[in-house]
Amino acid sequence: MSLTLNRRVDTPPVPGGEPGRPRRGDGIRRAVRYVLLIGLSVGVLMPFVWMVSSSLKQNEHVFTVPIEWIPRTFEWGNYAQIWEDIPLAMYLGNSLFLAVAITFLQVLTGSFAAYGFAKTRFPGRDALFLAYLATIAVPWQAYMVPQYILMQKAGLVDTHWSLILLQAFGAFGVFLMRQYYLTIPDELIEAARLDGLTEFGIWARIMLPLSKPALASLALLTFVNTWNDYMGPFIYLTSNELWTVQIGLRSFVGVYDTQYALIMTGSVISVLPVLLMFLLGQRYFVRGIATSGLK
Structure with missing residues (x-):
């Protein structure tokens, strides 16, 4: 004969919210934090992206206004020419x-x-x-x-x-x-x-x-x-x-x-x-x- 005892285990209450449930503001704060981190990462990586893009352009297209993030024509020959010059x-x-x-x-x-x-x-x-x-x-x-x-x-x-x-x-x-x-x-x-x-x-x-x-x-x-x-x-x-x-x-x-x-x-x-x-x-x-x- 087996005896099963079911006990209710209560999770400790979370301050400012219902017991056992995350607060509503936690998800918003986490999302804002991720957005800020992504924005900072983009700001840090942007100069490197522009540098790589400029290395594949013709010389007269490097400082165009507005900035051309994608070259009109990819000058892969720059990476061979620099070793010769x-x-x-x-x-x-x-x-x-x-x-x-x-x-x-x-x-x-x-x-x-x-x-x-x-x-x-x-x-x-x-x-x-x-x-x-x-x-x-x-x-x-x-x-x-x-x-x-x-x-x-x-x-x-x-x-x-x-x-x-x-x-x-x-x-x-x-x-x-x-x-x-x-x-x-x-x-x-x-x-x-x-x-x-x-x-x-x-x-x-x-x-x-x-x-x-x-x-x-x-x-x-x-x-x-x-x-x-x-x-x-x-x-x-x-x-x-x-x-x-x-x-x-x-x-x-x-x-x-x-x-x-x-x-x-x-x-x-x-x-x-x-x-x-x-x-x-x-x-x-x-x-x-x-x-x-x-x-």
């Missing part, structure tokens, strides 16, 4: 070399310095960190000329070394990594010291493996900033064989005319490596920013 492969190689070298050095020096500011104790540590962090507020134009004179005296002007050495250290990278290191328990570091692990061993074998999201975030931000840098290569690099892709696209700017369609074509090509980096590191980038106190 300028040494684009060389420019892309120079940009990639500088971006990878500077990114590696900034991640290395930033993570190492951040470990000292976050997990070691020495007199004046916090004051020194605040002083170093304050350098972010100093505009680059304030020390641009002294830096150039320094590189000129060292004989490094018109070499990639000038850009690499000047950008190998960054206060923002130290700040980002330090914020992440503070989330790692100090007890783990003390246990490693008791086991006889050196400070360098703790940094290499404990801190770095536990901070992959922050490392990926710093690497992604540094790579994008270096890849898109225009003023640095413009000031320090004069030889054509050393130019980056951002400087190389200036070749289409003439005295009497400018080939805007080919500039847009080169811009689309130069965006692809950055887009690939974001797609590959998106998950780590979001985790690193969210857990580093930069939300």
